[in-house]
Amino acid sequence: MVETRDANEEIWRSDEGISHWVSTAAQRERSRAEHRAVLTELLPVADGEEFCFLDLGAGTGAASRAVLDRYPGARGVLADYSPQMIGQGRRELAGYEGRYRYVEADLTRAGWPPELDGAGDRPSVVISSLAVHHLPDQRKEELFGEILHHLPPGGWFLDYDPVAPPDAVVEEAWLRAGDRRDPEAAAKRANRSPEEQRRYDNHVRHIASLDLQLGYLRSAGFEGVDVYWKQLDHAIFGGRRPLV
Numbered sequence: 001m002v003e004t005r006d007a008n009e010e011i012w013r014s015d016e017g018i019s020h021w022v023s024t025a026a027q028r029e030r031s032r033a034e035h036r037a038v039l040t041e042l043l044p045v046a047d048g049e050e051f052c053f054l055d056l057g058a059g060t061g062a063a064s065r066a067v068l069d070r071y072p073g074a075r076g077v078l079a080d081y082s083p084q085m086i087g088q089g090r091r092e093l094a095g096y097e098g099r100y101r102y103v104e105a106d107l108t109r110a111g112w113p114p115e116l117d118g119a120g121d122r123p124s125v126v127i128s129s130l131a132v133h134h135l136p137d138q139r140k141e142e143l144f145g146e147i148l149h150h151l152p153p154g155g156w157f158l159d160y161d162p163v164a165p166p167d168a169v170v171e172e173a174w175l176r177a178g179d180r181r182d183p184e185a186a187a188k189r190a191n192r193s194p195e196e197q198r199r200y201d202n203h204v205r206h207i208a209s210l211d212l213q214l215g216y217l218r219s220a221g222f223e224g225v226d227v228y229w230k231q232l233d234h235a236i237f238g239g240r241r242p243l244v
């Protein structure tokens, strides 16, 4: 049978696909809390300031929640293409009513989703977390350009994502350190079920190196492009739209 649906869609736009994500989220979030805090600390806003941010590939809102908790004046536009993740996110964000809205948008489509404009929102900050790595490189490059174009002068884009190793030596070092932190990691890697292998293959298939993505940001026109935080294969990187 010819497969008509993309593997990424099969995973993210199905009840079965997201049930695993949701059931393992609490454990993952414990180790990510510190990373998410770094992202919020990087935002160029004063503590009580009112501002709007856009979260691309927001999922159930883990990154958005960190921003909403840190900044009482923040309002979020959460974009995702999975009705299932959005539904779960609405349940998890029940305590934030009035401070966020979800928008269903497919980031693989060329061009800025028109749904992201409107409702009077002009995000001064765009964040993304663990989502851009699902896009092919050409689309990453285009998207960074679209983000720059839609930010106001001085507006920031920050992405928290896995990155590909630049070479085999680095990859080996990342694995070594990862395996020391999680003594079960090597066995898990060697004994993936077909479903786990499918999820893993989808996870890694478009992961790109930091250098490539920093280059995309620079050629889009961002300034202050940097890797603001990094731990093995995960990084927070981004920059701002120039003031003039």
Ligand SMILES: C[S@@+](CC[C@H](N)C(=O)[O-])C[C@H]1O[C@@H](n2cnc3c(N)ncnc32)[C@H](O)[C@@H]1O
Pocket (backbone or CB within 6 Å): 008, 012, 013, 056, 057, 058, 059, 060, 061, 062, 063, 079, 080, 081, 082, 085, 105, 106, 107, 108, 128, 129, 130, 131, 134
């Ligand atoms: C690994 S989850 C991360 C969710 C959330 N940002 C977080 O940090 O927990 C990836 C998210 O990206 C979304 N996603 C994947 N491909 C997408 C696309 N083409 N357009 C919009 N969202 C997409 C998925 O639906 C999912 O919610």
